[in-house]
Amino acid sequence: MFAACADPKAIEGLTWLTCYLTSGKHLDFYWSFVTVLALLAITAPTAMALGFGGAMAARSQFAPLRWIGKTYTAMVRGVPDIVYFLFFVIALDQGIEYLNHLRVCEDLSQPVFRGLEFHVCAEAKVPPATAAPFVFQAYGFSLAVITFAIVFGAFVANVIYGAMQAVPRAQLETGEAYGMSHGQVFRRILVPQMWTYALPGLTNLWMILIKATPLLFLLGVKDIVYYARELGGTKTQAYEYPHPDWRLFYFLGLLVFYLAMTKLSEIVLGRISNRLSKGQATAAGEAMRKAAI
Amino acid sequence: MSTCWETFGDYALRSIGIGAKLLPKTDFTLCQQFTLIGSGLIWNVYFGALALLFGFFLANALALARIAHSPWLRKPAEWFVFVFRGSPLFIQFFLAYEMLVMLPRTGINLLGLTIETSWLTRAWAGALIVLFLNTAAYSAEIFYGALRSIPKGDLEAAEAYGITGWTKFRRIQWPTMLRLAWPSYTNEAIFLFQSTTLVFFSGFPAFSQMGDALYYANYFADKTFNPFIPYPIVAFYFVLLTLGVIWLFGRINRYLNRHLPQNTRSRIRLRPQLVR
Numbered sequence: 001m002f003a004a005c006a007d008p009k010a011i012e013g014l015t016w017l018t019c020y021l022t023s024g025k026h027l028d029f030y031w032s033f034v035t036v037l038a039l040l041a042i043t044a045p046t047a048m049a050l051g052f053g054g055a056m057a058a059r060s061q062f063a064p065l066r067w068i069g070k071t072y073t074a075m076v077r078g079v080p081d082i083v084y085f086l087f088f089v090i091a092l093d094q095g096i097e098y099l100n101h102l103r104v105c106e107d108l109s110q111p112v113f114r115g116l117e118f119h120v121c122a123e124a125k126v127p128p129a130t131a132a133p134f135v136f137q138a139y140g141f142s143l144a145v146i147t148f149a150i151v152f153g154a155f156v157a158n159v160i161y162g163a164m165q166a167v168p169r170a171q172l173e174t175g176e177a178y179g180m181s182h183g184q185v186f187r188r189i190l191v192p193q194m195w196t197y198a199l200p201g202l203t204n205l206w207m208i209l210i211k212a213t214p215l216l217f218l219l220g221v222k223d224i225v226y227y228a229r230e231l232g233g234t235k236t237q238a239y240e241y242p243h244p245d246w247r248l249f250y251f252l253g254l255l256v257f258y259l260a261m262t263k264l265s266e267i268v269l270g271r272i273s274n275r276l277s278k279g280q281a282t283a284a285g286e287a288m289r290k291a292a293i
Numbered sequence: 294m295s296t297c298w299e300t301f302g303d304y305a306l307r308s309i310g311i312g313a314k315l316l317p318k319t320d321f322t323l324c325q326q327f328t329l330i331g332s333g334l335i336w337n338v339y340f341g342a343l344a345l346l347f348g349f350f351l352a353n354a355l356a357l358a359r360i361a362h363s364p365w366l367r368k369p370a371e372w373f374v375f376v377f378r379g380s381p382l383f384i385q386f387f388l389a390y391e392m393l394v395m396l397p398r399t400g401i402n403l404l405g406l407t408i409e410t411s412w413l414t415r416a417w418a419g420a421l422i423v424l425f426l427n428t429a430a431y432s433a434e435i436f437y438g439a440l441r442s443i444p445k446g447d448l449e450a451a452e453a454y455g456i457t458g459w460t461k462f463r464r465i466q467w468p469t470m471l472r473l474a475w476p477s478y479t480n481e482a483i484f485l486f487q488s489t490t491l492v493f494f495s496g497f498p499a500f501s502q503m504g505d506a507l508y509y510a511n512y513f514a515d516k517t518f519n520p521f522i523p524y525p526i527v528a529f530y531f532v533l534l535t536l537g538v539i540w541l542f543g544r545i546n547r548y549l550n551r552h553l554p555q556n557t558r559s560r561i562r563l564r565p566q567l568v569r
Contacts, residue, residue: 083490083527086511090520211381225387232391248391255380255388262379 008240020241029227033257036213036224039145043209046149051156058161073157088147089219096126137222144219152209159201164190166197168281196276196285203269210261214254228254297324308332308503316502316512323522326513330526333506334534339417340505341486344424348485351425352432356470359437370433377430382423382488386495389423390414416497424492428485435481439474440466472549479542483535490527506530 005011005019020026057069097120105121127135167190175185217225232247277284303313305328317325358370377385396410413419443466451457451465490507493499499508510523517523 083507083510083524083531086507086514087520087524090514090518094518094520211383214381214383217383225383228387245391245395248388248395251384251388251391254384255376258380258384259376262375 016241020243023241025227025231028222029224029231032222032224032227035141035221036216039141039148039213039216040209042145043148043152044206046145047152047156047209050149050153051158051160054153054157055160055164058157059164069157072154073161075154084151085147085215085219088150089143092143092146093126100126140219140221141216144216144221147219148209148212152205152212155205155208156202159205160194160198162201163194163198167193193280196280196282199269199273199276203265203273206265206269207262210258210265224254224257297322297328300324301328304328305332306335308335308505308509310501310503318516321513321517326510326523326526329509330506330513330523331530333504333509334530336416336492336503336505337486337489337534340421340424340489340492341482343421344428344489345482345485347425348428348432351429352436353467355429355433356436356440359433360440374430374433377427378434382427382491383495385423385427386420386491386497389419390495390497393419414497416492416499420492420497424485424489427488428481431481431484432478435474435477436470438477439470442473443469468549475542475546475549479539479546482542483538486534486538487531 005022008016008019011019054069054072057065058073060066060069101120127139171189171193172185175189180188214223214225216223228250229247232245232250234245235242273284274288277288279285279289300322301324304317304325306312307316307329309332316329355370355373358366359374361367393410393413396413413422447465447469448461451461456464490505493504493508494511502512504512506527510527513523514520
């Protein structure tokens, strides 16, 4: 990157460290932090949308829709989440390949599931075997995002469903007394009022989502854990920057990253919670009212 | 093709190294999957039960330190809880493994005695230590919250009867704390059992293919390219395990609440949890 870095073996001390930390592999490492943040930025709104939809479905008057909503919210209880992560990614992958198989393959005489094994013809592979490595990365990342969104959506649905139930009935009745329709009560009263009850649960989920991001590594995406292991491992003299096993320091760096994310979220969400509690008929709102007097 | 009974004999204790040496390579049967994944569950139970048992004591100490007035006690406890609750368990496993590997191979020489260290890098010890510290941090937070929500009236009543100091703690505060914390603690226990599946997916290697339930499920999914059988089997076993934990903790909850009238007892409500 810098001119001084042309011959890494000749330099030492601080210059060596600067050169080391700006090597090509390290820039990839820094980009992988962006991958993690991108995952958070995409998953959080998607999971919110799915969760909101799930909660609305669970409250629906129309029975089949209600069953779907209830099943979705009940799905994630009691089973280790990591099972879902491993399961969904392969299931999604195979689902897509199976549909593709029906579409493009000529020889459909062989069953796709032979015994306990799964076979599709070569043309049906997604992405095609000839695709660039970047396509494989992007495909893996999108599968991961979809999986995260589905699993977290179920959790969000649980929280929002509870929050909708927690809005005092009297507030909704007041709306009805003013002649609002069902939809108007929902839009103008239930949804705005629900957030103060949903926020503690959503805060919790956000913290959990942050801590779930290393699972990207298990899903085969080249994320920060992957690079920390790659870069930290012992480098012999054959490498440009030889060094002993430094994985411990890389993982310490990751630990600090996560702790900083947690602390930052705590501060920001604390502010939002204060803002939302203003004027609410809850203990927090009451405490604020008393403090103001 | 062997009968299911033979398969059971071969693989029921495979995860702790008893039985057939080689894992099945071809012609996977449902019976093999059920037996082997069930055998892996031994490890999940081992990690979960021991970490909970040891963690309980440390969590009590940490909760007391957190509520202490002296900053010398309070600050370290707060930091401990923040570090273990604020970072992914996954990273903690990696970090612990790297740290334990760095210990001198030959053992530490202490006053002429050589203390072996290599066993610490094995999953049965290293991962257990991480899980123990982790669950202690989470439980400490629960116990701390419970300590703070003991009704003021209870403490005043104790003092009015002349119960103070250690006696007050032992007879009033601690039992009440336990009773208030128990429903949340049950959830923590379930959550811990579920996180034991992370052990062999991070840092700690599985020696001669002796792994936990998820390790074997992953093995089958990799070999057969079919996730629809092994993962639901894991899910099935974990639902059973969760039911077992709920039953056991429910019994303890009943015991803790035995002096209260039926309608004021706190009930255990299962709350969904995710990754930690």
